[in-house]
Amino acid sequence: MCGRARCTLRPEQVTWACCAGGPDSRPLATVDLNKYRPSYNVSPGTYLPVVAYRKEKKKAEAGEEDEGKDGERCPVLHCMKWGLVPSFTKKSDKPGHYRMFNARSESIAEKASFRQLLPKNRCLVAVEGFYEWKKDGSKKQPYYIHFQDERPLVFAALYDSWENAEGTWPFIFNLFEWQVTCRNGTVLAVYFLLGRTRVKLQCEEEPLAGQQEVLLGAELLPVT
DNA sequence: CCAGACGTTGTT
DNA sequence: GTCTGG
DNA sequence: CCAGACGTTGTT
DNA sequence: GTCTGG
Numbered sequence: 276m277c278g279r280a281r282c283t284l285r286p287e288q289v290t291w292a293c294c295a296g297g298p299d300s301r302p303l304a305t306v307d308l309n310k311y312r313p314s315y316n317v318s319p320g321t322y323l324p325v326v327a328y329r330k331e332k333k334k335a336e337a338g339e340e341d342e343g344k345d346g347e348r349c350p351v352l353h354c355m356k357w358g359l360v361p362s363f364t365k366k367s368d369k370p371g372h373y374r375m376f377n378a379r380s381e382s383i384a385e386k387a388s389f390r391q392l393l394p395k396n397r398c399l400v401a402v403e404g405f406y407e408w409k410k411d412g413s414k415k416q417p418y419y420i421h422f423q424d425e426r427p428l429v430f431a432a433l434y435d436s437w438e439n440a441e442g443t444w445p446f447i448f449n450l451f452e453w454q455v456t457c458r459n460g461t462v463l464a465v466y467f468l469l470g471r472t473r474v475k476l477q478c479e480e481e482p483l484a485g486q487q488e489v490l491l492g493a494e495l496l497p498v499t
Numbered sequence: 500c501c502a503g504a505c506g507t508t509g510t511t
Numbered sequence: 512g513t514c515t516g517g
Numbered sequence: 518c519c520a521g522a523c524g525t526t527g528t529t
Numbered sequence: 530g531t532c533t534g535g
Contacts, residue, residue, distance in 0.1 A: 276508065278518025318518055320535045361505070363512050374533095375506045376518080387513045388505050406518075409511080415519090449506090 276377050277430070277450055280405040281419070283313035284427060286324055286352055292401035292427040293326040295350040307354040307445065317402070319358040319376035325448055327353045327398040327434060355398070355446035360437040361388050370439065378433065378451040392433040398448060400430040 290296045290303050303326070310322040317323060328350055358373025375388070383389045404421025405428070422428065434448035 276518080278507090280518090316519095318535060359506085361512090363505080372506090377507055379507075385514095386505075387515095391512070408518075417518095 277405045277407075278319060278376060279417075280317045280402040281315045281421075282317050282323055282402040283315065284324075284401060284403060285313075286311070288427065289324050289401045290326065290350075290352055292429055293350070293399040295326045295352075295399070303350055303352040305352045305354075308352060310354040317357070319373055320356065322354045322356050323400060323402075324352050324354050325398040325400045325432065325434065326350050327355075327446075328395075353398075353446060355434055355448045357449070358447060359388075359433070359435060359449040360447050362435045362437060364437055366439040368439075370437065373447065376449050378449050380431075380451045383433075383451055389433055392435060396434050398432050398434050400432045400448070400450060401427045402430070403427055 284292070286305065286308060287296075287300070287302060291300050295303060305324075307322075308324060311324050312322065314321070356373070357376055359375040359378075360370050360372045361375070364370065364372060378386070378389050384393060403425070404419050406417050406419055408415040408417050410416075430450045432448045432450045434446055436446045438445070
């Protein structure tokens, strides 16, 4: 499960990693990109640039479909807050719901909270890597997980928007991931859904020996 | 039918 | 909104 | 996910 | 321990 990540990518790197700029990797239209703060320690509740393939409902309803002339949807680089506040959250409720920051890809199509977002509210999130904590006795040791060759990871994600009387809680997203677990419980590999293509993180034949290689130990760097 | 939840993790 | 439990 | 707080009243 | 804020 991913609840902490590193993202110091520049916007154009995000676009490129998501294969969203077309063959020439042209810059995308952006929304709220000024809210992006590159960080080694990104957590739920903070803003990240994501590549979304649909604009606000308003525009769609106004007949202003977010589609190109070829019928393809336009990707937009949109800064969104990590953590889903489901659209059915009442305006009187406190938006403390952003504990919903992950979704299990296995069950995503069955869950009421996520299912309606699947067709048209998907987005991609590029990061350099993410952190997992492993219990070593009584201590928790963070590991930094990333590609050996430094290529960004691309998470598939869902997004939604919400606002209350105080104003906007504009865009919100959560990640989904697919973990492959061994019989002994060891995480053998993590897959990320990049569009329709499954990208496999590096993985060793030997589960236990491999884990040390797959999960490279790292201290969490302080946020500055 | 209505009321109330709607999500994740946990263990190596 | 939509599903589950009572 | 972790770090850090962790209380009360008003207002059926 | 458990909840909240980031």
